[in-house]
Amino acid sequence: MHKTVLSTVDVARLFNVTETTVKRWADEGTLKCQKTPGGHRKFQIRNVIAFAEEQKFEPIGALTLPGQEGTESAAQVAILKRDFAVLVRQFVEKALSPDRTDLYIFFSYLYEHRIALWEIYDLVLKPGMQEIGDKWARGEIGVNQEHRASYETLDALAKLQNEILVKPPTDDSVLFACLGDELHEIGLRCAAYLFEAEGWQTHYLGARTPLDAILSAARELQPTVVAVSITHARKDSDLTGQLRRIADAVKAMNSKVIVGGTGVPADLHGCAWHHGVVQSSRELLTFIEERATERRIRRAESL
Numbered sequence: 001m002h003k004t005v006l007s008t009v010d011v012a013r014l015f016n017v018t019e020t021t022v023k024r025w026a027d028e029g030t031l032k033c034q035k036t037p038g039g040h041r042k043f044q045i046r047n048v049i050a051f052a053e054e055q056k057f058e059p060i061g062a063l064t065l066p067g068q069e070g071t072e073s074a075a076q077v078a079i080l081k082r083d084f085a086v087l088v089r090q091f092v093e094k095a096l097s098p099d100r101t102d103l104y105i106f107f108s109y110l111y112e113h114r115i116a117l118w119e120i121y122d123l124v125l126k127p128g129m130q131e132i133g134d135k136w137a138r139g140e141i142g143v144n145q146e147h148r149a150s151y152e153t154l155d156a157l158a159k160l161q162n163e164i165l166v167k168p169p170t171d172d173s174v175l176f177a178c179l180g181d182e183l184h185e186i187g188l189r190c191a192a193y194l195f196e197a198e199g200w201q202t203h204y205l206g207a208r209t210p211l212d213a214i215l216s217a218a219r220e221l222q223p224t225v226v227a228v229s230i231t232h233a234r235k236d237s238d239l240t241g242q243l244r245r246i247a248d249a250v251k252a253m254n255s256k257v258i259v260g261g262t263g264v265p266a267d268l269h270g271c272a273w274h275h276g277v278v279q280s281s282r283e284l285l286t287f288i289e290e291r292a293t294e295r296r297i298r299r300a301e302s303l
């Protein structure tokens, strides 16, 4: 269980103010609080986060929560201070922990405390997985631990997806695949979940999908967008040629192709024929928002 309630003293320490100031904030109603039967003010951490955001207050003081498990209080402080380096360290610890529920609880906790989905993906998961890769390269963990961390992560992301707020459904759909031999699919999953959260319908083909299978799925499903993830680009795979074939096929359907992942070949950036290299979840959100604007304009024009 997470302890998510702070006392007046905790909040005062956190913002480096006096207890009287905190009580005033509470009594004015700027900082929501509950009172215990004994009359003590108690603050939900989510209300403290909302308050810090609204007032643009930096939590500069130290927070100590007596009786709490160390990592949980560390996570609370890191969330309040938006200290992603600490959250990345915690992710790595939990992804490598033998307790299977740890990681999902951690993601859920971040999401509950207003860390956006794109931030979980770009600022926690991506650098965290990179650290796990580096640990493997330094010989600190074995291949088995790296594999387990990857699949635990996919599992935890899927569970988190059941909890997130999803926007109303749109008419748009997107087909996801890792082309050819590509096994790395965590980035592709993140992209799929983000589209889902924005109300798009998703079709997920996943890792190691042959070019022909992507082409026939696109013909069958006629998605608005085909999204491809590339991490490990083999030099002999003629990736650019294969992506061009996908782009040509979907152009006829008036659809778009977007390509993401750390292995996107340099010659693809700025290519005229394809529709966008998207390197992060933040950039993907911008792409999705642009489509939503286009949709609104089309609707307004058709009135």
Ligand code: B12
Binding pocket: 121, 122, 125, 126, 129, 130, 132, 133, 134, 146, 147, 150, 151, 181, 182, 183, 184, 185, 186, 187, 188, 190, 191, 227, 228, 229, 230, 231, 232, 233, 258, 259, 260, 261, 262, 263, 278, 279, 280, 281, 284
């Ligand atoms: C986990 C992992 C694996 C897992 C993958 C499990 C799985 N189901 O996905 C396993 C253990 C299977 C694996 C296998 C291999 N791996 Co590996 N792996 C990694 C590791 C540690 C993490 C990758 C990851 O999941 N990152 C987390 C995600 C969230 O980050 P991301 O992919 O960058 O995605 C983000 C953005 O790029 C973007 N994004 C990504 N895709 C897309 C797609 C779209 C449409 C959009 C919009 C956005 C988007 O959004 C995401 C959120 O920010 C990296 C280390 C590292 N430095 O990254 C090595 C790494 C990627 N692997 C590497 C290698 C070499 C391999 C192997 C060849 C090893 C081997 N000798 O067998 C095989 C590859 C086999 C194959 N055919 O593909 C190299 C790649 C080097 C290169 N440039 O080619 C790396 C970099 C390790 C290294 N330093 O050498 N690997």
